[in-house]
Amino acid sequence: MMVVSMVAVLSGLPDTESLFLLAAGIFVLLAIVMLYRVYMGPTIQDRLLAVNVLGTNTVVVLALLSVALGEPWFLDIALIYALLNLLMALVVTKYTVERGGLR
Amino acid sequence: MSVSLVEVSLAAFVILAAIGTAIFRDVMAAIVVFAAYSLGMAVLYTLMLAPDVAMTEAAIGAGVTTILLIVTIAKTNRSSAEELIEVIHWPAVVVAGTFTAVVAWTVFEFPTIGSDEAIAWSNPSVTQHYLTYTYVETGVTNAVTAVLAAYRGFDTFGEAVVVFAVGVAVLVVLDREVFT
Structure with missing residues (x-):
């Protein structure tokens, strides 16, 4: 599939599906780059923000895949993630406040 | 077996996140990385056209498990970590790695999808x-x-x-x- 999308892009005749698939692939590669901040921290807040960005990134990937594979119900899962993303930030924030702040 | 860019990079992402979960000394950091792992797994499930599994992973893996673990830490003590990374016990890594390799070997015996x-x-x-x-x-x-x-x-x-x-x-x- 990757080769197909590469060929489609290079030959100047991109069909929509492979373009969207390529875009999704690039977004997943960006997710790996975002893991750098998750690893390096140095504080929990940094990591939390990085995972939050990853969550938003996931929503984008799911939306792109939804178009690329022609499966509209992928958007439902994207919506669940958009909601859960907020939830985790809230829980960690509440925990942080109750503890009187982390390092 | 057609392997797309999306699948390969997702697999790499999930493995990196799983390693992070295993080696972080700070439990809070491990929980946050575990949520990232769950994100990757859900997209993988979606890619394999298993929407119900993906939704469960989204709700349970990223949502409920994270909250449960954080509440558990809030109720108990979070050990203040000096080092970033756990001390790695290499003999255990070898044993676990060998086991993983043996299990992974069976993947080649699976019939192709469809x-x-x-x-x-x-x-x-x-x-x-x-x-x-x-x-x-x-x-x-x-x-x-x-x-x-x-x-x-x-x-x-x-x-x-x-x-x-x-x-x-x-x-x-x-x-x-x-x-x-």
């Missing part, structure tokens, strides 16, 4: 029965969803009974009326 020689597909008395009768019996067009949500509903009902019984038993042992 193969009509797969055991699950070619078994006429069980699989074909469900494929033939699910829509008639349950009205659900997706056979997998029908098995998980309709047929296994009895299974889930049994689980609910067991969990309820355990809850009652725990309250009796603790000599309380409600969970606090």
